Amino acid sequence: xxxxxxxxxxxxxxxxxxxxxxxxxxxxxxxxxxxxxxxxxxxxxxxxxxxxxxxxxxxxxxxxxxxxxxxxxxxxxxxxxxxxxxxxxxxxxxxxxxxxxxxxxxxxxxxxxxxxxxxxxxxxxxxxxxxxxxxxxxxxxxxxxxxxxxxxxxxxxxxxxxxxxxxxxxxxxxxxxxxxxxxxxxxxxxxxxxxxxxxxxxxxxxxxxxxxxxxxxxxxxxxxxxxxxxxxxxxxxxxxxxxxxxxxxxxxxxxxxxxxxxxxxxxxxxxxxxxxxxxxxxxxxxxxxxxxxxxxxxxxxxxxxxxxxxxxxxxxxxxxxx
Amino acid sequence: xxxxxxxxxxxxxxxxxxxxxxxxxxxxxxxxxxxxxxxxxxxxxxxxxxxxxxxxxxxxxxxxxxxxxxxxxxxxxxxxxxxxxxxxxxxxxxxxxxxxxxxxxxxxxxxxxxxxxxxxxxxxxxxxxxxxxxxxxxxxxxxxxxxxxxxxxxxxxxxxxxxxxxxxxxxxxxxxxxxxxxxxxxxxxxxxxxxxxxxxxxxxxxxxxxxxxxxxxxxxxxxxxxxxxxxxxxxxxxxxxxxxxxxxxxxxxxxxxxxxxxxxxxxxxxxxxxxxxxxxxxxxxxxxxxxxxxxxxxxxxxxxxxxxxxx
Numbered sequence: 001x002x003x004x005x006x007x008x009x010x011x012x013x014x015x016x017x018x019x020x021x022x023x024x025x026x027x028x029x030x031x032x033x034x035x036x037x038x039x040x041x042x043x044x045x046x047x048x049x050x051x052x053x054x055x056x057x058x059x060x061x062x063x064x065x066x067x068x069x070x071x072x073x074x075x076x077x078x079x080x081x082x083x084x085x086x087x088x089x090x091x092x093x094x095x096x097x098x099x100x101x102x103x104x105x106x107x108x109x110x111x112x113x114x115x116x117x118x119x120x121x122x123x124x125x126x127x128x129x130x131x132x133x134x135x136x137x138x139x140x141x142x143x144x145x146x147x148x149x150x151x152x153x154x155x156x157x158x159x160x161x162x163x164x165x166x167x168x169x170x171x172x173x174x175x176x177x178x179x180x181x182x183x184x185x186x187x188x189x190x191x192x193x194x195x196x197x198x199x200x201x202x203x204x205x206x207x208x209x210x211x212x213x214x215x216x217x218x219x220x221x222x223x224x225x226x227x228x229x230x231x232x233x234x235x236x237x238x239x240x241x242x243x244x245x246x247x248x249x250x251x252x253x254x255x256x257x258x259x260x261x262x263x264x265x266x267x268x269x270x271x272x273x274x275x276x277x278x279x280x281x282x283x284x285x286x287x288x289x290x291x292x293x294x295x296x297x298x299x300x301x302x303x304x305x306x307x308x309x310x311x312x313x314x315x316x317x318x319x320x321x322x
Numbered sequence: 323x324x325x326x327x328x329x330x331x332x333x334x335x336x337x338x339x340x341x342x343x344x345x346x347x348x349x350x351x352x353x354x355x356x357x358x359x360x361x362x363x364x365x366x367x368x369x370x371x372x373x374x375x376x377x378x379x380x381x382x383x384x385x386x387x388x389x390x391x392x393x394x395x396x397x398x399x400x401x402x403x404x405x406x407x408x409x410x411x412x413x414x415x416x417x418x419x420x421x422x423x424x425x426x427x428x429x430x431x432x433x434x435x436x437x438x439x440x441x442x443x444x445x446x447x448x449x450x451x452x453x454x455x456x457x458x459x460x461x462x463x464x465x466x467x468x469x470x471x472x473x474x475x476x477x478x479x480x481x482x483x484x485x486x487x488x489x490x491x492x493x494x495x496x497x498x499x500x501x502x503x504x505x506x507x508x509x510x511x512x513x514x515x516x517x518x519x520x521x522x523x524x525x526x527x528x529x530x531x532x533x534x535x536x537x538x539x540x541x542x543x544x545x546x547x548x549x550x551x552x553x554x555x556x557x558x559x560x561x562x563x564x565x566x567x568x569x570x571x572x573x574x575x576x577x578x579x580x581x582x583x584x585x586x587x588x589x590x591x592x593x594x595x596x597x598x599x600x601x602x603x604x605x606x607x608x609x610x611x612x613x614x615x616x617x618x619x620x621x622x623x624x625x626x627x628x629x630x631x632x633x
Contacts, residue, residue, distance in 0.1 A: 222440065223470075232447055233387055233420060236413035237353075237380050239440070241346055273584055274566075274573045277591060284595075 014038075019045040024056045031071045040078060047079035054083045061087050069094075070102050077106035085112045092118050092134075097127040104130060108137020116143050123153040126180050131157040149173055161189060169199045176205040184214040191217060195224025202228040210238035218242060246317060253311035257303050263310035267317075275306075329355040334366045341370070341381030353381040357388025364391040371401050379410045387417030395423045402429055402445075408438040415441060419448025427454050434464040437492055442468035460485055467501075476504055483508060487516050495525035502528060506535020514539040521549040529553065560625040568618040578625055 015038065018026045027049075030042035046053040060072055061084070069091070076084050088110075091103035104122055107115035115137070122134035135157025145151035148170035155163040156174040164171050175190045191209055194202040206228060209221045222235055247267055256263025260279045265272030279299075286295040325348065328336045340352035356363050363385060370382040383401065386394040395418065402414040415433055418426035426448070433445035446468035456462035459481035466474040467489055475482050486501050486508075502520050505513040517539050520532035529550060537543055558578055567574030572587025597606040 219439065222443065226447075232416045232444065233384055233413065234350075236409040236416070236440070236444075237346070237350065237377070237384065239412075240376060240380060240409045270577055271573070273576070273587070274570055277570065277573075277587065281591070 015041040015045050018042075019048065022049060022052075024049065024053050027053070028056065028060065028072070031075050039074075043075040043078040046075060047081060051083070054079075054081055058084050058087050061091070066096055066099060069099050073099070073102040073106050077102075077109035080110050082110055082112045085110060085114055089115060089118045092122050097125075097130055100125065100127070101129045101133045104133035104137050108133070108140040111141050113141060116141060119143075120150065120153070123157045123174075124177050126182070128159075128178075128181060128183065128186055131178075132159065153177070161193060165193050165196050168197060169201050171197060172199065172201045172205060175202075176208075179205065179209050179212075184212075184217050187212065187214065187217045188220050191220045191224050195220075195227040198227050198229075200229055203230050206230060207234075207238050210235065211241040211243070213243050247314050249311045249314035252314045253307045256310040257307035260303050260306050263307065267310065267314060325351045325355050329358065332359060332362065334359065334363050338366070338370055338378065338382065341378045342375045349377055349381055353384040354388075356381070356385035360389055361391055364389050364393055368394065368397050371397055376407050376410060379405070379407070380413050383410065383413045383417050387413075387420040390421045392421070392423055395421060395425050399426060399429045402433055408436075408441055411436065411438070412440045412444040415444035415448045419444075419451035422452050424452065427452060430454075431461070431464075434468045435488065439470070439492075439494060439497065443470070464489075472500065472504065476507060479508055480510055483510060483512050487512065490516070490520070495523075495528055498523065498525065498528045499531040502531040502535050506531075506538040509539050514541055517541065518545070518549055521546060522553040524554055555629070557629055558625065560622060560629055563625040564618050564622040567621040568614050571614060571617055574618075574621045574625075578621075578628065 015027070015030060018030065024046070027042045027046050031039055031046075033039050033042070046057065057072055057076060061069060073088070073091070076088065085107065088103045088107050092100055092107075094100050094103065100122065104119060107119060119134045119138050119141075120143070122130055123138075125131050125134065135154050138154060139158075143154075145154050148167050152164055152167045152171035152174035155161075155167070156171075156178060164174065172194070175194050178190045179187050181187055181190075187209070191206065194206055194209075202224075206221055206225050207230070210218060210225070212218050212221065218239060222239070225235055226232065252263040252266055254263070255266055259276060261272050261274070261276030263272070264275060283295065283299060286298065290298070325337070325340065328340070334356065337352045337356050341349055341356075343349050343352065356367065367382045367386050367389075370378050373379060373382075379401070383398065386398060398414050398418050398421075402411055402418065405411050405414065411433070415430060418430060430445045430449050430452075434442055434449075436442050436445065446465050449465070456465050459478055463475055463478050463482040463485035466472075466478070467485065475486070483505065486505055490498055490501055492498060498520075502517060505516055514536070517532050517536035518541055521529055521536070523529050523532065533546055533550070536546060563574040563578050565574075566577055570587060571590040572583050572585070574583070575586055576583030594606060594610065597609065601609075
């Protein structure tokens with residue numbers, strides 16, 4: 001056996017030794033080497049070992065270890081053997097977006113047409129990396145979108161915004177899909193193109209996006225709405241549905257009454273917890289030195305004032321910045 | 323009750339109540355129904371303009387815009403000029419545009435200078451709807467700024483200078499940064515002075531835009547650092563953090579934005595309590611004060627270093 005404790009400095013000769021010994025698990029460990037050449041050499045070697053190695057790799061894919069998954073997926077995309085295609089297709093539904101992305105890329109490298117349908121589904125993923133990987137792989141496999149709608153999904157995946165805009169009406173579903181993207185930059189792009197389409201089909205989608213949590217997305221939506229023919233009159237109400245940042249004055253007041261200070265903490269005042277701590281100490285000391293009755297008589301009015309204050313400042317708080 | 327039924331029964335009060343329904347599409351249909359009732363709904367809809375709920379005000383204004391009665395023009399102008407909610411001011415501007423009454427032109431012109439970009443935008447569109455078009459370059463500048471039509475503003479050149487400087491008052495930092503950039507490209511003595519003043523803006527992007535524009539206007543670079551140093555410091559106070567940590571160890575860290583500040587506070591409080599039970603308050607204080615002093619000094623240097631990094 002080769003000494004595996006020193007894998008990072010391993011040379012290709014070691015890989016040759018491992019290959020000669022048909023040491024599959026040794027080669028799989030070598031896939032984790034920090035040296036790119038060693039990684040590739042190990043992947044190639046595993047490929048040359050045929051079905052036996054492939055079985056072990058596929059079995060490893062079924063274990064629950066994300067980092068290991070990514071290593072094996074990378075090797076599989078270099079080996080390009082079609083055997084793992086069904087397993088990789090299954091991984092397109094993994095909950096981890098990096099695994100989905102890796103699987104999508106590997107399927108493209110392997111180039112098996114079986115993967116087309118699942119990859120087309122991946123163009124609708126909420127993660128832009130996965131969409132990008134799927135789109136790239138579909139092009140590698142030589143997929144031709146059957147209609148404009150699918151073509152739009154492909155271009156959105158590739159981030160070819162100009163091409164998306166040229167498709168026209170049929171691009172609406174693909175753009176509506178990425179309005180759920182986590183990144184506001186992507187959503188802004190989608191909204192801008194939806195406006196450029198100048199299509200009434202975009203109206204319901206834009207109305208949704210008026211209530212976006214990001215203020216810049218909302219503003220761009222207003223500008224885009226004009227182009228798609230939404231009546232300006234309907235926009236303010238759409239905008240007023242946005243998630244409110246305003247806190248509930250009753251909650252703030254109640255919290256400050258029962259747990260003085262935490263009402264302020266709820267309003268995101270950094271000194272809320274400080275008041276809470278001071279109160280606990282004051283209460284403990286007062287109970288110790290003054291006795292129960294006097295303590296409550298002294299503290300309850302203060303709590304009441306704190307509650308009123310929290311209520312009042314919440315009511316006076318400005319709405320979110322425009 | 324069904325919106326359609328209320329509409330047929332001309333139950334105006336019932337429809338107004340539904341303007342604040344939990345479901346947005348019901349609000350919408352109620353507003354549409356009120357709008358379709360025409361002139362008879364106009365008078366009853368004027369009172370909700372003063373109601374507390376924003377949704378009711380928006381719905382009433384939508385309906386008034388659809389009804390288009392000249393009687394609603396003055397109340398809508400009042401709403402445009404005084405309402406606290408920017409969505410309400412915005413929808414009032416749009417409604418005035420739909421009604422198309424010329425009386426609305428002066429207040430809409432004033433609204434081009436509103437602090438909120440939605441209100442400015444709505445007012446500009448409404449003015450166009452009424453058939454107004456800018457007569458002077460100054461009006462054109464405010465109008466184009468409201469539409470965020472930067473190209474037109476740039477082309478106006480020197481005549482846009484004073485509207486641009488006036489609009490530097492808006493709260494939205496991106497807009498201020500944009501204005502400064504245009505001022506830099508226009509140049510001239512007034513623009514030059516403004517670009518220099520803007521170096522004291524609380525927003526970093528605006529200040530940076532000011533640095534670039536000031537140099538383009540011909541302000542000698544050597545003058546910029548001094549001007550920049552006069553900006554208000556918005557970061558946490560060094561002295562405050564020190565003092566807080568001296569009295570409530572941990573809160574000072576919390577104030578500086580360290581998540582573990584509260585953990586330190588809890589540990590400190592617990593130790594304090596235990597020690598007080600074991601050796602009494604006075605001896606606890608005697609023990610704690612030197613420790614707290616050490617922490618206070620450490621906090622002072624830490625806060626100072628962070629303030630320098632924050633610029």
